[in-house]
Amino acid sequence: MLDTSARQGFDESHEQFRDTVRKFLAREAAPYLDKWEEEGITSAAFWRDAGAAGLLCASMPEAYGGVGLDISYDLILLEEIGYLNCPVGVSLQSLITAPYLLNYGSDELKARYLPGMISGEIITALGMTEPGGGSDVKNLRTTARRDGDHYVVNGSKLYISNGLLSNLVFLAVRTGEEGSRGVSLLLVDTDTPGFERGRNLDKIGLHGADTSEMFFHDVRVPVSNLLGEEGMGFRYMMSELGQERLSLSSVSQAQAQRAFDEAVAFVKDRKAFGQPIFEFQNTRFTLADMAARLQAGWAHLDWARARHLQGKLSSEEAAASKLWHSENVWHIVDAALQLHGGAGYMNEYPIARLWRDTRIHRIHGGTSEIMKEVISRKI
Numbered sequence: 001m002l003d004t005s006a007r008q009g010f011d012e013s014h015e016q017f018r019d020t021v022r023k024f025l026a027r028e029a030a031p032y033l034d035k036w037e038e039e040g041i042t043s044a045a046f047w048r049d050a051g052a053a054g055l056l057c058a059s060m061p062e063a064y065g066g067v068g069l070d071i072s073y074d075l076i077l078l079e080e081i082g083y084l085n086c087p088v089g090v091s092l093q094s095l096i097t098a099p100y101l102l103n104y105g106s107d108e109l110k111a112r113y114l115p116g117m118i119s120g121e122i123i124t125a126l127g128m129t130e131p132g133g134g135s136d137v138k139n140l141r142t143t144a145r146r147d148g149d150h151y152v153v154n155g156s157k158l159y160i161s162n163g164l165l166s167n168l169v170f171l172a173v174r175t176g177e178e179g180s181r182g183v184s185l186l187l188v189d190t191d192t193p194g195f196e197r198g199r200n201l202d203k204i205g206l207h208g209a210d211t212s213e214m215f216f217h218d219v220r221v222p223v224s225n226l227l228g229e230e231g232m233g234f235r236y237m238m239s240e241l242g243q244e245r246l247s248l249s250s251v252s253q254a255q256a257q258r259a260f261d262e263a264v265a266f267v268k269d270r271k272a273f274g275q276p277i278f279e280f281q282n283t284r285f286t287l288a289d290m291a292a293r294l295q296a297g298w299a300h301l302d303w304a305r306a307r308h309l310q311g312k313l314s315s316e317e318a319a320a321s322k323l324w325h326s327e328n329v330w331h332i333v334d335a336a337l338q339l340h341g342g343a344g345y346m347n348e349y350p351i352a353r354l355w356r357d358t359r360i361h362r363i364h365g366g367t368s369e370i371m372k373e374v375i376s377r378k379i
């Protein structure tokens with residue numbers, strides 16, 4: 001169990017929420033992890049159950065069916081999901097797409113989609129990356145041409161999380177000139193004619209999560225499904241990135257802690273040369289290095305969350321957080337796997353899946369190189 005005794009900024013109500021989350025995940029996720037891994041997808045039922053338990057989009061206002069809590073509660077869910085190493089893509093909905101809609105959507109769009117996103121009836125995907133590139137979002141090629149009171153969308157998206165489960169796509173499209181000012185965000189229902197999904201992509205990790213291509217052939221989307229103003233999509237995406245990067249930091253840190261805990265349990269049990277592996281100086285020093293990193297990581301995460309809640313977390317700070325936590329979890333899971341020896345290479349040990357699943361953090365949500373670009377611009 002994730003030890004939260006030294007954490008900062010959580011009160012009794014947060015701890016009660018965490019307890020509810022733990023019980024929910026123990027019942028609705030833990031028993032299905034192997035099944036989801038095998039089938040390459042989680043289940044829509046999980047989303048509806050999470051919604052019914054009040055765990056999805058906890059920070060959305062009561063007017064739309066949410067509980068109107070601060071985003072610490074959404075982050076608690078992510079920490080527990082990370083510690084369980086569970087592949088459900090709810091962070092995208094709770095901390096990215098729902099806030100886009102709340103902050104920039106018309107009243108009509110919010111009334112139409114937010115209640116379903118909160119109850120789990122609606123599962124969202126975010127379509128930014130294209131076959132031509134993901135880091136360079138402002139040069140995306142999927143077009144939305146205005147035709148009366150509709151946009152006609154043509155193009156494709158790649159590596160889209162919740163690609164198969166989703167029934168609503170927050171789609172980044174080009175509605176105007178080259179570059180960032182021509183980018184808009186459209187909400188596309190997946191039952192619109194001309195929308196097609198590709199196969200579930202064959203990934204090296206995160207096998208339980210569905211990730212796919214999406215194709216748009218003359219898809220007619222009502223103009224009323226435009227999020228905010230035309231040409232503002234890139235700015236909207238950038239304004240919410242801090243929260244996305246904080247959420248990825250939270251998951252990474254919890255997964256790093258789980259890897260450490262798995263390694264400690266293993267080396268205290270396993271013996272070589274007549275003594276537990278734990279007794280070797282190399283093992284103790286490796287664990288000590290990890291423990292120091294984890295201590296710094298939790299302290300940093302609590303600092304970043306508090307700063308975000310005060311509206312002060314800058315985009316460079318959020319990028320630095322994502323960079324550090326993504327690199328740190330990779331460092332820790334790799335060292336933890338090494339301490340398992342051959343067992344670490346076997347899928348029956350949780351560390352094997354953790355190792356495969358955490359490699360993504362240095363790539364998605366902006367690569368480590370792009371994080372360095374963002375940070376270095378302000379130096």
Ligand SMILES: Cc1cc2nc3c(=O)[nH]c(=O)nc-3n(C[C@H](O)[C@H](O)[C@H](O)COP(=O)(O)OP(=O)(O)OC[C@H]3O[C@@H](n4cnc5c(N)ncnc54)[C@H](O)[C@@H]3O)c2cc1C
Binds near residue numbers: 125127159365
């Ligand atoms: C499992 C998974 C889930 C994903 N989910 C989603 C999703 O839900 N929605 C979505 O839109 N996208 C998603 N992505 C896409 C992800 O965000 C991109 O893969 C990522 O942003 C990198 O883009 P790219 O793959 O096109 O790599 P590229 O942009 O082609 O980058 C290739 C390499 O070049 C480096 N590079 C690029 N530009 C620079 C630069 N300026 N300076 C230095 N180095 C640079 C990169 O860091 C990288 O090392 C997902 C990806 C994966 C693998």
